[in-house]
Amino acid sequence: MKIKAAVLNEQGKDLDLEEVILDEPKSNEVLIKTIASGICHSDIEFQDGGFPIKLPVILGHEGAGIVEKVGSNVTDFKKGDHVAVGFASDGTCRFCRAGLPGSCVNFNKLNTSGGPMRDGTYRLHKQNGQDIGNFFGQSSFGDHIVADVNNLVKVPTDLDLRLVGPLGCGYMTGAGTVINSLKPEINSNLAVLGTGSVGLAAIMGAAVSNCKHVIAIDKNDQRLEMAKEFGATDTINNTKVDMINEINRIVGSEGLNYVVDTTGEPDVMKAGLTALTIKGQFAVVAMGTKTIKELSPMIDLLSFSKDIKGVIEGDSIPQEFIPELIDLYRAGKFPIDKLVKFYKPEDINQGIKDSISGKTIKPIIVFDEQYHV
Structure with a gap:
C-alpha cells in the first residue's frame, strides 16, 4: 500500500x-x-x-x-x-x-x-x-x-x-529509570539532570516514589519552573550557581543518593557524579558523541564506591509498565498532557x-x- x-x-x-x-x-x-x-x-x-x-x-x-x-x-x-x-x-x-x-x-x-x-x-x-x-x-x-x-x-x-x-519511549525511559531501575527508598534524595520530556518523566517517577528531595537541574529557568508542577521540590540553574555546592546546601549531611542524567553533557554528568554521596547511584539514559569522547569517571567511581549504570527504556516491560503509567495519568500523577x-x-x-x-x-x-x- x-x-x-x-x-x-x-x-x-x-x-x-x-x-x-x-x-x-x-x-x-x-x-x-x-x-x-x-x-x-x-x-x-x-x-x-x-x-x-x-x-x-x-x-x-x-x-x-x-x-x-x-x-x-x-x-x-x-x-x-x-x-x-x-x-x-x-x-x-x-x-x-x-x-x-x-x-x-x-x-x-x-x-x-x-x-x-x-x-x-x-x-x-x-x-x-x-x-x-x-x-x-x-x-x-x-x-x-x-x-x-x-x-x-x-x-x-x-x-x-x-x-x-x-x-x-521517552516517558517510559524517564519514569522507568526511577521506578523500575533505581527504585529509590522513601525519603531518599534524587536529582535529575535535564528537564526535557525524559527528565520531567523521571521527576514524576521520583515524586510518586516519595523521595524527600527531587532536584531538577537545567539551564532553562522556564523549564525549571515547570518542573515544580511535576514534583520537583527544588530547582537549580547550573549556569547561574555552582551545582555541587547548591546540591549540598539542599540535601545537607544526608547526601544525594541518586542522579538521573538525561543530558549526555560530560561536564554536567561529572558534576552530578561528584555530588553523589557514598554508595550513590548514577543512571545514564542519554548518550551523545561528546559523552563517549570526553567522560572518564573511573577515579570518582573507585574512590567513593559509587555506582554508575546505563538504563535502556527504563528497564521496563512495556506491556506491564505502560498500563501503570496510564493509571498514574488518570489519577493526575503523571500529567503528560501538559x-x-x-x-x-x-x-x-x-x-x-x-x-x-x-x-x-x-x-x-x-x-x-x-x-x-
Missing part, C-alpha cells in the same frame, strides 16, 4: 515527506493506522548524524494508532484495537526472557541500524523499489506502521491516542527544530487530523 512518510535521505538534512510503499504485515506482525507519533531526542541524534545509520530510513519510535490488520499468527490483537508502539526486541534472548527486553542482545540491530525487520526483510520501499530501513521496528513517522507484536501494547480506547506514543504541542506531518521539521531549541518539550506529529476520542 502507498503511505505518506517523512524519510531521512541524508543525515544532517531535513526529513522529506514522500509517498512510499508499505508491504503487508507478515505472520507475527500488525498493520496500524498511525494516529500520532512523538518526536524523541534519539530521532534527532540519528537525523543530525550523531550516530551512524543506514539510509534511507524512516525514523520515529513513539507511535500510537489503531490496528487495521493482523498477521496469521497474531492472537492477542485484532482490528480496531488501540495500541502504543514501543521498541523492538527478539523476545527469545536471555535478557528478554528475564524481563529486560530493553537489554535484548539484538537491540541495536533491531532498533537503530536502519536495517530490515526481524526476519531480515524490509517492509518499506521507495517508489523505484529501493528498500527503506526501519527504526525501532516501527518507523512511526508515517501514516501507517507495520510492527511485530513484541512492539505493541494495547491501551484503553477512551484514552487520547495523540498522547500515547511517548509512553513507548508537555505536548501538536504538529501536522508537513510541519515535522519545524517540530524537530522546536524540540532542539527547547520551545516545545514534546512535539507530537498528528497523522490523522479527523481523530477524536
